[in-house]
Amino acid sequence: MGTALLYDEEMTKYKLLWVDAACKIEVPERLIVSYEALVRSGLSDRCISIPAREASDSEILLVHSELYLEAVKKTPYMTLEDLKEFTLQFGDVYFHPNIYHCAKLASGSALQLVDSVMTGKVRNGIALVRPPGHHSMHSAANGFCVFNNVAIAARYAKQKYGVKRVLIVDWDIHHGQGVQYCFEDDPSVLYFSWHRYEHQNFWPNLRESDYDSVGKESGAGFNINVPWNNVGMENSDYLSVFCHVLLPVAYEFCPDLVLVCAGFDSAIGDPEGEMCATPDIFAHLTHLLMNLAGGKLCAVLEGGYNLTSLAQSVCQTVQTLLGDPLPQLANLRGPCKSAVESLQCARSAHRRYWSFLKHATDPPMTDISTKHIKSAMEEEEKTEMAEEERCTEGKVWPEPPERLCPPVCSASVLPDDVACPDGLKRLSSSKDLEPLLVSKLKNRFRTAAVDGDGVTTFSRLYTLIEKLVANEIRNGLVLVPDVAAVMMCVVQDLTSDLVKRVLVVCVGKEKELDYVTTDGKVLVVQISSEDSEEQRSKYYIPVCLKKGCSDTSGFIQAVLGLLLPLGYEYNPDLVLLVRMPGSGVVDSMWQQLIGLLQGFAKGHTLVLMQVNEKACMGSTASALLGHPAPPLQDLQTPFPEDGDALERLRERLQADWKMLQTTS
Numbered sequence: 001m002g003t004a005l006l007y008d009e010e011m012t013k014y015k016l017l018w019v020d021a022a023c024k025i026e027v028p029e030r031l032i033v034s035y036e037a038l039v040r041s042g043l044s045d046r047c048i049s050i051p052a053r054e055a056s057d058s059e060i061l062l063v064h065s066e067l068y069l070e071a072v073k074k075t076p077y078m079t080l081e082d083l084k085e086f087t088l089q090f091g092d093v094y095f096h097p098n099i100y101h102c103a104k105l106a107s108g109s110a111l112q113l114v115d116s117v118m119t120g121k122v123r124n125g126i127a128l129v130r131p132p133g134h135h136s137m138h139s140a141a142n143g144f145c146v147f148n149n150v151a152i153a154a155r156y157a158k159q160k161y162g163v164k165r166v167l168i169v170d171w172d173i174h175h176g177q178g179v180q181y182c183f184e185d186d187p188s189v190l191y192f193s194w195h196r197y198e199h200q201n202f203w204p205n206l207r208e209s210d211y212d213s214v215g216k217e218s219g220a221g222f223n224i225n226v227p228w229n230n231v232g233m234e235n236s237d238y239l240s241v242f243c244h245v246l247l248p249v250a251y252e253f254c255p256d257l258v259l260v261c262a263g264f265d266s267a268i269g270d271p272e273g274e275m276c277a278t279p280d281i282f283a284h285l286t287h288l289l290m291n292l293a294g295g296k297l298c299a300v301l302e303g304g305y306n307l308t309s310l311a312q313s314v315c316q317t318v319q320t321l322l323g324d325p326l327p328q329l330a331n332l333r334g335p336c337k338s339a340v341e342s343l344q345c346a347r348s349a350h351r352r353y354w355s356f357l358k359h360a361t362d363p364p365m366t367d368i369s370t371k372h373i374k375s376a377m378e379e380e381e382k383t384e385m386a387e388e389e390r391c392t393e394g395k396v397w398p399e400p401p402e403r404l405c406p407p408v409c410s411a412s413v414l415p416d417d418v419a420c421p422d423g424l425k426r427l428s429s430s431k432d433l434e435p436l437l438v439s440k441l442k443n444r445f446r447t448a449a450v451d452g453d454g455v456t457t458f459s460r461l462y463t464l465i466e467k468l469v470a471n472e473i474r475n476g477l478v479l480v481p482d483v484a485a486v487m488m489c490v491v492q493d494l495t496s497d498l499v500k501r502v503l504v505v506c507v508g509k510e511k512e513l514d515y516v517t518t519d520g521k522v523l524v525v526q527i528s529s530e531d532s533e534e535q536r537s538k539y540y541i542p543v544c545l546k547k548g549c550s551d552t553s554g555f556i557q558a559v560l561g562l563l564l565p566l567g568y569e570y571n572p573d574l575v576l577l578v579r580m581p582g583s584g585v586v587d588s589m590w591q592q593l594i595g596l597l598q599g600f601a602k603g604h605t606l607v608l609m610q611v612n613e614k615a616c617m618g619s620t621a622s623a624l625l626g627h628p629a630p631p632l633q634d635l636q637t638p639f640p641e642d643g644d645a646l647e648r649l650r651e652r653l654q655a656d657w658k659m660l661q662t663t664s
């Protein structure tokens with residue numbers, strides 16, 4: 001299924017008609033450069049173009065009052081003076097004779113997107129709209145917004161399609177207070193927002209934008225705010241919050257639909273955000289949400305005022321929605337102190353509502369009320385800090401790397417008597433291995449793994465790895481008689497001169513891995529049921545689940561809170577996913593794991609499975625081909641021992657692996 005793209009140039013036909021410093025950044029060019037970048041890159045042609053439409057009165061009234069709608073209806077007929085007068089009653093927003101029409105098109109576009117996704121016409125999509133929406137409230141325009149596009153879309157999806165749970169992820173750099181007010185008492189809509197806050201010193205300067213606004217009444221726990229109290233946040237900070245706050249809760253919430261308030265003023269170069277995250281971060285933020293809700297994801301444009309980073313960020317987002325390989329993120333140094341404090345506060349505020357956060361530790365006690373004073377002093381310090389140290393608009397950043405689709409998506413190396421799953425390309429051509437390598441294999445492994453057939457297998461395997469590294473193939477599935485033996489061989493002999501870093505993810509445990517690296521060429525993360533008496537090194541990390549890999553709750557928690565952060569920091573060139581026989585891992589979890597691992601090594605994942613587990617080749621192939629993984633239904637509360645052990649493991653490892661930090 002494809003990706004929808006909604007854009008209508010009518011929404012570029014309104015602008016600021018008078019002088020207003022607060023509003024001058026919201027210009028029609030924002031939409032023009034975004035769409036033109038998609039056209040120029042060829043991405044728009046790969047999308048399914050869906051026409052915009054006007055939202056009806058009743059659709060707008062899902063969120064807004066009749067009083068407000070009737071008032072806005074009058075604006076097309078107002079004189080310039082009347083428009084100025086009318087605007088005065090609201091904050092940081094402007095009206096124009098054509099803005100009501102455009103606001104209806106913006107909301108209607110979001111609804112068209114929901115229809116396309118919910119009817120299965122497309123898998124996911126993006127609506128490029130203006131005016132944006134997340135600040136507008138029941139009876140008020142605010143922050144360039146007239147109607148709350150995403151809030152209307154959420155209510156519409158529930159009403160028309162009986163959607164039970166909607167996740168709204170707001171990565172715009174401003175707090176979408178309009179969305180928060182709309183759903184704060186509603187447990188069926190989980191609203192997550194990060195936003196520049198600076199201890200309430202940043203617009204919209206609301207006390208209720210802080211991390212302790214967790215929702216009200218039955219909505220308690222369903223509103224997550226992560227305030228950024230410093231500027232200059234980087235890719236590490238954003239990924240840490242996704243791995244340690246948003247994703248654990250999102251998986252536990254198990255939404256039927258994901259809506260994204262896709263504001264790109266959180267990208268480097270933006271005058272509003274003053275952050276330092278690069279445009280390719282949005283490729284990963286999008287990817288990390290794409291295995292929720294069976295892939296049903298609707299992104300709706302909100303902010304973004306640096307026309308260069310906006311256009312690049314939009315392209316990165318669309319390319320991921322289309323299923324293209326992800327760019328590698330280098331030099332993730334872990335979250336800064338301020339970010340760790342914010343994510344720890346958010347985790348602690350939500351500990352009581354989400355079993356996946358139950359082991360969050362409290363931040364060091366600092367009285368919130370004194371934060372104002374503290375921040376005033378910090379403000380002092382910051383202005384003393386050399387200006388160029390902070391990210392200002394003059395900042396430059398590299399063009400995001402090209403994300404080329406390999407000619408072959410998924411290849412397989414199988415015993416000749418095993419049928420190749422649909423969609424996979426069986427790798428038959430196998431070059432003869434160097435005699436030296438063959439003899440090395442033979443004397444290293446006396447097992448059956450390298451008899452006549454074995455050598456064929458190894459030479460095909462070697463060919464497959466060569467093609468992965470050459471980006472001729474994206475990923476591969478290998479079935480062998482002896483998984484453990486072949487894993488050793490791959491790690492020790494077949495990859496050494498081909499890749500710099502291999503991430504080995506071992507699901508289940510047949511026997512001790514007698515191969516532990518110290519030089520960092522291989523990072524092994526083993527998830528199984530037994531504790532490993534093996535001494536842990538920085539590069540061999542055993543995760544023990546009390547009930548083993550069949551415990552999906554414990555498994556996904558270990559993946560989100562440990563494997564993902566580690567993987568991002570390690571930044572491998574190849575991922576080797578090994579399914580030990582009898583691991584007991586549940587199929588949907590196995591597919592989720594394959595989906596999430598696509599974020600590393602440009603998607604170069606090599607799955608190694610035992611021949612006697614060929615029954616799950618179909619679901620493995622489906623995940624490798626990029627089909628969304630099925631949702632993890634009714635996750636139980638993870639075992640306390642497991643949650644505790646994970647927390648302790650993170651604390652012990654965070655000295656070596658900064659991305660594991662969740663406590664300041």
Ligand SMILES: COCC(O)(O)CCCCCNCCCN
Pocket residue numbers: 021022023092132133134135143144145172173174175203263265302303304
């Ligand atoms: C949903 O709208 C997208 C948005 O969140 O980006 C709107 C931001 C309004 C920012 C208002 N203050 C501007 C001060 C100028 N220095």
Ligand SMILES: [Zn+2]
Pocket residue numbers: 172173174263265272302303304
């Ligand atoms: Zn914004």
